[in-house]
Amino acid sequence: MNQYMLKEKMKVYFIMGSTNCSTDAEEVLEKALKGGATLFQFREKGTGCLEGGSRTELAMALQKVCRRYNVPFIINDDIQLMKHLDADGLHVGQEDGDLAEIRKAIPGKLLGVSVHNLKEARHALEVGADYLGVGPIYPTGTKTDTRPVMGYSVIRELRENGIDAPIVGIGGISASNASGVTQAGADGVAVITAISSHQEPDEAAYELLKSVEKGKESNPSNKIIK
Numbered sequence: 001m002n003q004y005m006l007k008e009k010m011k012v013y014f015i016m017g018s019t020n021c022s023t024d025a026e027e028v029l030e031k032a033l034k035g036g037a038t039l040f041q042f043r044e045k046g047t048g049c050l051e052g053g054s055r056t057e058l059a060m061a062l063q064k065v066c067r068r069y070n071v072p073f074i075i076n077d078d079i080q081l082m083k084h085l086d087a088d089g090l091h092v093g094q095e096d097g098d099l100a101e102i103r104k105a106i107p108g109k110l111l112g113v114s115v116h117n118l119k120e121a122r123h124a125l126e127v128g129a130d131y132l133g134v135g136p137i138y139p140t141g142t143k144t145d146t147r148p149v150m151g152y153s154v155i156r157e158l159r160e161n162g163i164d165a166p167i168v169g170i171g172g173i174s175a176s177n178a179s180g181v182t183q184a185g186a187d188g189v190a191v192i193t194a195i196s197s198h199q200e201p202d203e204a205a206y207e208l209l210k211s212v213e214k215g216k217e218s219n220p221s222n223k224i225i226k
Helices: 003-009 024-036 052-068 079-085 099-105 118-127 151-162 178-183 201-216
Strands: 013-017 039-042 074-075 091-092 110-115 133-135 167-170 188-191
Touching: 013 167, 013 201, 024 039, 024 052, 024 201, 039 052, 052 074, 052 079, 079 091, 079 201, 091 099, 099 110, 110 118, 118 133, 118 151, 118 201, 133 151, 151 167, 178 188, 178 201, 188 201
Parallel strands: 013 039, 013 188, 039 074, 074 091, 091 110, 110 133, 133 167, 167 188
Antiparallel strands: none
C-alpha cells in the first residue's frame, strides 16, 4: 500500500475489543464500516477481556467483517496473533518492545507506532514504521496509563519538521472535535468509544468522517496530490 492510499485509510481509524462494546462486537464493527470507518484495530485489553481461544475466535470473526468491506485489519501489540491470522499489520506503543526487532519480525506488514514527540517519531520511521499514532490529543477515559494531554502541538511539530508519514491523532476524539485534529496536520483520527459506545455506530462513523474531511479541507497543506 503506497503512502497516499494509507493516508486515505487513516481517516477514521476504529479501535475496539469486546470490553468496549455493550452489544455484539461483530455488529458494532459492521455498522462502523458501513458508516465510514476506514481502518480497524483489534485491541482486546482491560478488565474482563477475552483470553486464549475466545480471544482468537473474536479476532477471526472481526477480521472476516473487515475483509468484506476491504478495510485493513490491524492487531494491537500481539505479533503471534497477527501472524496466526495473517492480519494486515500490527500497532505497538513505546513500551511494547524493540521497534527494529518488531519491524524485522513482520516483513511486508503494516507497522504503526504510538509516538509522543519528534524524537520518537523519527526513530519509529527510521526503523520502518508505516504510520504514527499521536496522542492523547484530548483527555480520555479509555486508558488510565496515558501520557499528558498534548493538544495539536506534537502533530504540528512533526509536520513543521518535515515528517510526511501518515499520522493519526488519538485520545478523546469525537465528531465535534475531529476537524481540529486534521486541520492541525493529521491524516485522520483514531477512536474507540466515539463509535463503540454510540447507540448508532454507523451514524457515529459517518459524522466522524465528515468532521475529518472538513478539517482536511481547511488545511490545504494537508492535502495529498496523487
